[in-house]
Amino acid sequence: MIVPDDVFRDRSVLHGEQVRLEPLGPAVLEDYLLALDDPEVRRLTGSHAEHDRTAVARWLATRHEHHDRADWAVVRSEDGAFLGEAVLNDLDPDNASCNFRILLAGPHQGRGYGTEAVRLAVGDAFARGLHRVSLTVFAFNARARRVYEKCGFVVEGRCRDVLWWDGRWHDEFVMAVLAGELR
Numbered sequence: 001m002i003v004p005d006d007v008f009r010d011r012s013v014l015h016g017e018q019v020r021l022e023p024l025g026p027a028v029l030e031d032y033l034l035a036l037d038d039p040e041v042r043r044l045t046g047s048h049a050e051h052d053r054t055a056v057a058r059w060l061a062t063r064h065e066h067h068d069r070a071d072w073a074v075v076r077s078e079d080g081a082f083l084g085e086a087v088l089n090d091l092d093p094d095n096a097s098c099n100f101r102i103l104l105a106g107p108h109q110g111r112g113y114g115t116e117a118v119r120l121a122v123g124d125a126f127a128r129g130l131h132r133v134s135l136t137v138f139a140f141n142a143r144a145r146r147v148y149e150k151c152g153f154v155v156e157g158r159c160r161d162v163l164w165w166d167g168r169w170h171d172e173f174v175m176a177v178l179a180g181e182l183r
């Protein structure tokens with residue numbers, strides 16, 4: 001292994017100018033459910049599943065037990081409002097890589113919070129010794145792609161017809177950033 005399989009074990013709050021990342025937990029249940037159930041967020045993340053309140057509560061309550069991933073609450077610095085989540089998951093310790101995903105609730109999009117949250121979370125992965133962080137983004141999600149490119153992610157490929165939504169197929173891009181490339 002290049003990095004330990006519990007590489008995300010010790011986590012403190014990550015502070016940016018507009019947002020901070022805190023370990024995700026049950027305190028944000030109501031706002032988290034609202035974000036997940038937002039129809040536009042569901043489309044942009046390709047979420048077909050209905051969210052069961054009990055299952056989501058259990059999910060939030062158990063995040064701290066998992067040290068091979070980092071689930072962050074994205075919180076606005078000025079007032080502590082819950083904005084969304086940022087996640088480093090699918091750790092591959094033998095190759096020092098992981099996946100990234102993020103979602104912000106509808107009212108909090110387009111204000112620069114996402115860009116800062118990506119930089120904080122992915123920067124934390126590299127600070128822990130990871131070499132590569134990858135993600136997928138649907139081809140119709142131009143805003144997310146722009147944010148990832150601003151942060152240094154590059155498109156590595158296009159997967160065809162991965163999502164069936166609104167009666168048609170949609171492609172997605174695979175993107176990744178390597179250690180030293182984060183902007």
Ligand SMILES: CC(C)(COP(=O)(O)OP(=O)(O)OC[C@H]1O[C@@H](n2cnc3c(N)ncnc32)[C@H](O)[C@@H]1OP(=O)(O)O)[C@@H](O)C(=O)NCCC(=O)NCCS
Binds near residue numbers: 113
């Ligand atoms: C994707 C997401 C995290 C981005 O965070 P955000 O706070 O909304 O984005 P920011 O305000 O930091 O930056 C948005 C950038 O995209 C640009 N942008 C906005 N709409 C755009 C569009 N339709 N096409 C291209 N660029 C666009 C903005 O101009 C800005 O770039 P700039 O700083 O160069 O001007 C957030 O919108 C989100 O969570 N969306 C819903 C879920 C989602 O899409 N998750 C990602 C799944 S892969």
